Amino acid sequence: MWSADGIVSLCCEHYSTKLPRKGMPESGREWTLLAAVVKIKAAPEEETVSSGERQKASKEVVALGTGTKCIGQSKMSKNGDVLNDSHAEVVARRGFLRYLCYQLLLAVRGDESSIFTPGAEKGKWRLKPGLSFVFFTSHTPCGDASIIPMMNREDQPCQPIRAEEPRLTAAPSTPRQGNDKDHMTESEPVAMDLRLKRKPEENNAGSSIKRIKTENSLSRSSFRAKEKGNRVSESQGDSSGQAPQKEEASTSEQGPALGGSASKSSLTAQAEVLDVHRTGAKCVPGGSQDPHQAGAQYHSVGQLRVKPGRGDRTLSLSCSDKMARWNVLGCQGALLMHYLQGPLYFSAVITGRCPYSDEAMRRALISRCSALESLPPGFTVSSVELQQSQVEFIHSRRLLDENHDPSKGKVTPCGAAISWCAVPDQPLDVTANGSKQGVTKKALGTPQARSRICKAELFLQFRELVASTPEEQLPDSLREKDLKTYWDFKRAAVDYQQAWQALRQQVFEAWIRSPRELLQFE
Numbered sequence: 201m202w203s204a205d206g207i208v209s210l211c212c213e214h215y216s217t218k219l220p221r222k223g224m225p226e227s228g229r230e231w232t233l234l235a236a237v238v239k240i241k242a243a244p245e246e247e248t249v250s251s252g253e254r255q256k257a258s259k260e261v262v263a264l265g266t267g268t269k270c271i272g273q274s275k276m277s278k279n280g281d282v283l284n285d286s287h288a289e290v291v292a293r294r295g296f297l298r299y300l301c302y303q304l305l306l307a308v309r310g311d312e313s314s315i316f317t318p319g320a321e322k323g324k325w326r327l328k329p330g331l332s333f334v335f336f337t338s339h340t341p342c343g344d345a346s347i348i349p350m351m352n353r354e355d356q357p358c359q360p361i362r363a364e365e366p367r368l369t370a371a372p373s374t375p376r377q378g379n380d381k382d383h384m385t386e387s388e389p390v391a392m393d394l395r396l397k398r399k400p401e402e403n404n405a406g407s408s409i410k411r412i413k414t415e416n417s418l419s420r421s422s423f424r425a426k427e428k429g430n431r432v433s434e435s436q437g438d439s440s441g442q443a444p445q446k447e448e449a450s451t452s453e454q455g456p457a458l459g460g461s462a463s464k465s466s467l468t469a470q471a472e473v474l475d476v477h478r479t480g481a482k483c484v485p486g487g488s489q490d491p492h493q494a495g496a497q498y499h500s501v502g503q504l505r506v507k508p509g510r511g512d513r514t515l516s517l518s519c520s521d522k523m524a525r526w527n528v529l530g531c532q533g534a535l536l537m538h539y540l541q542g543p544l545y546f547s548a549v550i551t552g553r554c555p556y557s558d559e560a561m562r563r564a565l566i567s568r569c570s571a572l573e574s575l576p577p578g579f580t581v582s583s584v585e586l587q588q589s590q591v592e593f594i595h596s597r598r599l600l601d602e603n604h605d606p607s608k609g610k611v612t613p614c615g616a617a618i619s620w621c622a623v624p625d626q627p628l629d630v631t632a633n634g635s636k637q638g639v640t641k642k643a644l645g646t647p648q649a650r651s652r653i654c655k656a657e658l659f660l661q662f663r664e665l666v667a668s669t670p671e672e673q674l675p676d677s678l679r680e681k682d683l684k685t686y687w688d689f690k691r692a693a694v695d696y697q698q699a700w701q702a703l704r705q706q707v708f709e710a711w712i713r714s715p716r717e718l719l720q721f722e
Contacts, residue, residue: 202256202257204588205590208552212234214264219618223617229608236292238259241331243257263622265619265620267290269286270514270516272513272514277645288337292337296333301658301662308673321675323675326540335549338551338554339597340556344502345565347560475496479505488500505517507519515714524565525703527566527569529696530579534693537693543578547585548584566583569707619653636650
């Protein structure tokens with residue numbers, strides 16, 4: 201039906217050819233991340249049968265986002281008019297919410313072009329047969345999915361410090377420098393004894409810190425290994441983009457000794473894990489913390505993390521954590537759940553060319569929640585398909601580092617975030633620091649300064665959907681109830697809230713929730 205490379209190429213082409221330059225990185229100096237949602241429409245079965253050949257599915261980008269930034273807690277607004285999290289994955293998903301809301305509006309108005317068809321319950325809708333949605337991100341999501349073992353020395357952003365060896369100056373995923381820690385990874389040179397084997401240590405809560413399995417764990421730890429000719433054995437997975445079978449990581453298992461002499465052939469057969477890619481996201485307060493030990497034991501894995509920001513602390517959970525939540529509660533959110541027969545899950549998550557581990561992605565998005573029980577009907581831990589493409593986003597950090605001209609100044613992340621979605625009214629939205637790019641200080645706090653994907657604007661679009669729904673078609677959850685505030689409508693989605701409560705109580709106990717006063721706007 202589709203390939204990972206085909207999905208990524210479609211998204212990158214849309215970005216390059218169908219969007220204006222506004223909000224894009226400054227050439228030669230800035231980089232950003234890209235994420236998108238692609239609608240897949242399977243070829244009608246009768247066409248496949250009549251032609252005798254398998255017909256290609258149609259693909260359409262319906263939402264797209266760029267961005268790397270996050271605002272601090274002190275800048276959050278009780279009016280819901282500031283965009284708190286502008287990481288590309290979050291921006292793309294919020295644009296997708298706009299798209300879904302518009303498609304539901306078409307449905308309640310009786311427009312046949314809608315992607316929805318009536319469900320079994322009154323006022324409920326479900327996707328038309330043959331439709332699904334694929335999520336693309338140009339880089340592994342920040343947080344747990346980005347804690348990836350580095351296989352072989354050239355995969356490390358920094359060489360281990362040794363007296364007899366100089367530090368390398370080029371690498372496939374150069375760490376961010378200085379205080380640019382809004383997204384992805386951070387790294388520091390670490391001196392380490394590669395022959396040292398550590399026992400699991402106790403964290404502050406007294407529980408064993410999870411270790412990263414270091415043998416037979418990766419299908420592709422880093423694209424640079426391929427470029428350098430260091431091949432990982434077949435037992436570690438293939439290069440088809442399909443997820444190889446994995447063994448679960450265990451807190452009691454230790455990887456092979458990291459040091460000792462080895463022939464070139466043995467290094468080819470079994471790659472050494474010398475370090476891990478670092479994530480700038482910090483473990484949430486109250487949960488297990490990173491041990492910050494040398495090399496591969498720097499991070500603990502499977503933990504909830506908050507995104508770093510400039511200045512004060514953020515309340516935004518990492519993209520890995522948010523995507524894991526979508527994989528249980530659905531990507532539609534609480535408000536649109538009022539109108540849907542069941543949650544909507546992405547059928548696949550495609551990652552662009554970058555340092556990547558299928559095992560780390562699976563752990564971050566699926567395995568952490570696999571023991572979840574007692575979910576309401578329709579909710580599940582989705583077995584989302586995970587693939588990686590070898591197509592690289594044109595404005596990636598790695599490509600910029602590789603071709604950077606120092607005379608153009610320091611490499612830095614782009615400060616703007618772009619949101620685009622397939623709706624007729626103002627599909628493009630460009631923001632900076634949580635508000636529309638280019639607004640004056642005087643205009644801040646007014647409707648003119650709002651992003652189209654902030655909470656307040658999405659709530660207005662939802663209220664328009666409710667007002668446009670004929671009385672006899674209103675879902676039962678919206679009938680005869682005194683619902684006024686944003687929080688009132690979210691809380692009234694009972695099944696969604698029950699599923700969210702189960703996820704918090706059983707898996708994500710330390711999840712940071714937004715202060716209630718930030719959700720009471722009308």
